[in-house]
Amino acid sequence: MADLETDVVTALNTTAYKAYFAQKPQSAALPCLVYQRITTGLQYGHAGATDLSVIRMQITAHAATYAAAKTAASATRAKMASTTSFKSFLDDQTEYIDENGINSIVHDYLIWTKKE
């Protein structure tokens, strides 16, 4: 069965923004994206798990400025909406700035998919 993360990376990766798993590498150029699966909600029938699930995928846009983080987050939202590989719904958004001054915008997407 196809892998959802592969489709997410394919949808997100552009020349402007590269997507990394779980953690931004120290050497990664800003702005960039970090993705991480938070939950996998398998849909069940009485015969057991179906192949349909609702996956919460967290995608964080990191940038040197708040404006750049907003732009990266908006681009992410557009990419997630336009991909034909899966259906996603923006469920939550939070923002923070860390001790190094990196601005981050966190999006939680709910993705309905038959992929693992």
Added chain:
Amino acid sequence: MADDNFGITLKKGATSIGVIKNVDPPGLMKEAIEVTSHASTAKEFITSPVPELEEFVATIYLAEGAYGTLKTDFDSGTPATYNIVFPDAGSIAYAFSAIVRGLKVNTSDATSVDALLLDVTFRPTGALTVS
């Protein structure tokens, strides 16, 4: 030991009708006939000698391919034998004849996304066999 309610099966003969998300099994009922008389000190009832197996609904995942077969059964109106096996320790089983009386795809609400589901309404006809 208490039995949970996960793992119920509903089949037409030996064939699954799809991937069942929810089933509300048919109730077995008799009509209550009032026989209150002027001599009664309270209302009195007897039961009808003929029991009824009530109409029931099963909800299945639409994408699992059972719709065509169910639509054929709906169009024909021909009763078929259905079996329900409960997931209790003793595997109590129902066998009965029924027709498919209704097919309804569930509400699709863009603000509350859910799996695409199909409600199938069954009208049992005739007696229930319990084993």
